[in-house]
Amino acid sequence: MQNIIEPRVLKGFRDYLPEAEIERSALIETLTRVFRSYGFVPIDTPVLEYADILLGKGGGETDKQVYQFKDHGGRDVGMRFDLTVPFARFMAEHVEELYLPFRRYHIAKVWRGENTQRGRYREFMQCDFDIVGTDAATADADIVLLIHDALAALDIGSFTIHMNHRELFNRFVATLGAAERAPAVLWAVDRLDKIGREEVRILLSAEIGPENAGKVLEFIAPEADFESTLAKLERLAGGPGSDSARLREIWEAACAAGAVGKGTKGKLVLDPSITRGLDYYTGVVFETRLDAMPEIGSVCGGGRYDELASLYTKRRLPGVGAAIGLDRLLTALETLGRTKGRSSYTEVLILVVEDGFGVRYQEAAATFRRAGLCTEIFPEKKKLSAQFGYAEKKAIPYAFILGGDETARNVVIIRDLRTRENHELASIEAAITLIREKGGL
């Protein structure tokens, strides 16, 4: 007897069993439908890239987490750690074959050799969408609307999209005479959610003094509504500008498209405390929180940038985009009890109640499938309890029963496995009608 290799997965990695994978597929299918409805197209890039492409300027925290190695040809390669870097490389390489503005979505796995103690996985899925090659406000608005429609399409309750503008923030910091301190101020404000207002005050005071710290805290506090918040920001930042005009355009577009206001699950708020880290973003920025679970942080964030691909091309590629945290959304759906809990797609299980009926069962299965019902035949005659047990594991709603007795009486039986009710019917067609009326999964 040969030795058994212990079956196991690497730390930080996981298998998706059917229920989890069906849930993830459903989420991806919904998001895909919404992306397409906004004119976004899919692309794909290789999992492995040249290490110099992935690491770019290098030196970041992420670099150490990249799975890097030498391939069979001695090339330094790495597994992608996000979808932004490959997209930048892709745009630089293919812009002449494509067209601008280019709206793409990409839902794919990425890998980071992170410390798993914080409950993070080393393999996870990202979901990015961007509009590249335009500075227009419509593109900013489209990203906000898409975030809205995508989350509204999920059964995840109400949510709030927080929006801000980096330029407006920078103008305000300049009025304090602290323009060169803007990155540190941004960084401190970005921690508001995690450390709270008073800790931020301490950080800010150390940078720009207590009086200015107070002014920053006043600036980042939202007012009652969009208009009054925007008015305050314009006043504190030295007057209206293209930045505040841009925020107003996005707001008006969202109102026009029905993405804010009564009857929607989504709120859009102007939130001057949203800064989204330090470097990349240059215009509007967004974060999105679930109203029932603010503690999990942003489930969809992004913003406008001036240069997508300056590492790989001299061509200017401004754009706007966001990323949805699929794993966070799945966790949230689970915590909120909103998962479908679907174990399979099967709607009809054909029970094997008598030998010699194989051909009849195949005919029945083919008829059900042609009617659009997902159908399987239990593979062999076993005790009914075993066959029902299987149906229960897969949460199959209906069983089809046909044996000698039914044949003699010229009927077929549909059993509703949820109510344990039997329905005697004259034909498979009548069975299909019944199932359609009663509803499936």
Place this chain on the structure above:
Amino acid sequence: MQNIIEPRVLKGFRDYLPEAEIERSALIETLTRVFRSYGFVPIDTPVLEYADILLGKGGGETDKQVYQFKDHGGRDVGMRFDLTVPFARFMAEHVEELYLPFRRYHIAKVWRGENTQRGRYREFMQCDFDIVGTDAATADADIVLLIHDALAALDIGSFTIHMNHRELFNRFVATLGAAERAPAVLWAVDRLDKIGREEVRILLSAEIGPENAGKVLEFIAPEADFESTLAKLERLAGGPGSDSARLREIWEAACAAGAVGKGTKGKLVLDPSITRGLDYYTGVVFETRLDAMPEIGSVCGGGRYDELASLYTKRRLPGVGAAIGLDRLLTALETLGRTKGRSSYTEVLILVVEDGFGVRYQEAAATFRRAGLCTEIFPEKKKLSAQFGYAEKKAIPYAFILGGDETARNVVIIRDLRTRENHELASIEAAITLIREKGGL
């Protein structure tokens, strides 16, 4: 000015631009629908596995092609090179949490550091489906039917599923007194397609002598139909057996399900020359060829095996399954001119013909989307030729036009971009009706 890193992908890897990715997505969506209609459930496994899991007994040709490296924790890891090994590990690990028979599909990327000279890619997608945990004929039949329905659902013309049984073949070889030569005989027969009948005769003669070689060539030649071929095989193999009974059961199931016979795109033939390599398969085996392109070889092959996971568990896990060659199918669709050639999903492009209409455009876009039409707004006012050029690149069928003139006359315009015909309509609702009537992409 910083240096530019040349944007490029690794040899043997490729980007999928929108048209190619849309084609691949359409193929995957169709296959997924068919898998689900047969009660199959999706699973997913990590891209990285422990090297000892991936390499198993080791020593095969594939081993050298596996992308292997040490991870951050010094573990020997590798990227999966197929979906069978991870599935075997998955079943061994999770069989107690699951149920048997377990029907799963898995469509995912795999990696092999192969020589790219033969036009092969180092990253490609596999599509596997298996029924594990049963010896039943119904499971064999389901795999044949699924191959049939999957290929019939694609716009790929007629095809032929070739079926054989390894046991029947082995019984026949035993009648020649050459049982111990069976692997070499199988190997020679397996090369029939590539080297032709006479070269196979030479190989066989060297193994088992010219007289037996002649008998093997007689055995592997199909007769006019299923029954006469099966009758010959039974006669030459020493009489009927459970193997020939199994082939007949599969045949009858396929007839009952309407997968053979008039009106179907698929033929099922008993082809005793099909052997599917050497080790793994123990029962029925299949290959599938496109009638218009036999030269590309099998687009879907598989068979029955006794032990899925004997490397990882002592539990016996027999099963039957097959794999669809997605890349071959995509190449075939392209060669046959059957690709959709779809550059996007967008059905309506809202042209920006006048400033100050942003809110009206957003309202229109939201209305179109609510009606299920994929819609985008061109992001800014540019020359109409530029906007039409963009629509052409994305193969968008309809443009929506609304400016001051239309507003004054209380109309909207839908332009059919394929016929260049303008339709003047009283409302967006009328525009939606028109587009639905004329048809979209």
